[in-house]
Amino acid sequence: MKAITYSRTGDSSVLHLRDREVPEPGAGQVRVRVVVSGVNPTDWKHRKGAGPDQELEFPEVVPHHDGAGVVDAVGDGVSDLAVGDRVWVFMAQLQRPDGTAQEYVVLPVVSVVPLPDDVGFDVGASLGVPAITAHRALTVAEGRPSRLAPGALAGATVLVAGGAGAVGHAAIQLARWAGARVITTVSTPEKEALAAAAGADHVVNYKAGDTAAAIRAVAPDGVDIVVEVAPGANAALDAAVVSNRATIAIYANDGGGSVELDVMANMWVNARYQFLVLYTVGDDALANGRDDVAAAVRDGAMGVGESNGLPVHHFSLEDTAAAHDAVENGVTGKVLIRVSG
CATH class of the missing domain: 3.40.50.720 (NAD(P)-binding Rossmann-like Domain)
Known part of the structure; x- marks a missing residue:
């Protein structure tokens, strides 16, 4: 599968397109085929660090906390989600190196939320952080x-x-x-x-x-x-x-x-x-936010796009560096990466 990775801090040139093995979900985990990955300021700030060429907490990092896609596989003990479910994901990199800037990501089930059929993947990838x-x-x-x-x-x-x-x-x-x-x-x-x-x-x-x-x-x-x-x-x-x-x-x-x-x-x-x-806000606060935001999404309250007050700017996975630069330079609106169809 295709993935964007980096191994040292620095400007957007440290981001590279790699081929990686498709990961397998363990107990309590699901694998999501990422359709859209969302870029937030925290993503470029983490990539940039306090200065260039610093070591990271993991040998290799795939950026981006947020995204939306389709459940592709489930691990043991997962009963609330099934293969084929449309979902949005959040805090993918919380104490983990693998974010959503890749074609498949394995996540704990608590970070994966059902996305209603009438809500687009752009909306799902814009939620999260x-x-x-x-x-x-x-x-x-x-x-x-x-x-x-x-x-x-x-x-x-x-x-x-x-x-x-x-x-x-x-x-x-x-x-x-x-x-x-x-x-x-x-x-x-x-x-x-x-x-x-x-x-x-x-x-x-x-x-x-x-x-x-x-x-x-x-x-x-x-x-x-x-x-x-x-x-x-x-x-x-x-x-x-x-x-x-x-x-x-x-x-x-x-x-x-x-x-x-x-x-x-x-x-x-x-x-x-x-x-x-x-x-560091804590599991309870994250869970409350997840559940209440999901309810607002079901009620149709969380639209994106110009008509909903948040212009969307799309980039390809290969152009993730340009997407990071756009966010770092203060573009108005939401920057999204189209990862797969």
């Missing part, structure tokens, strides 16, 4: 549900920073599905249109005026949950727009790795800061 990250950010607020379902966030106002990004897009869709009112911030008119297509109730261009005033105009009592991609740049804004006992859930550090907080502004409203990363 972005959607489960968004789920976690929306379920850590004090006094609010730890699971999402229709009505779970009824009465809540959610602010999504960067609503045109993959996590922001998923957060908008999940929050709306769960009944929240959603405000999002973006940087261009083009991204305004995308965030609106994703389902945001109010879209604020943070380069077009007083962002805090614009948010307060539609949420005079403040926002209850902030899904935050740039905590350093947005610390003052978040403090200015949150409600009492609000939660700011931080999943990335766009713009810098440190945050300076105004103590009194945050103290006065009992603000809570929650950091999160899927690698």
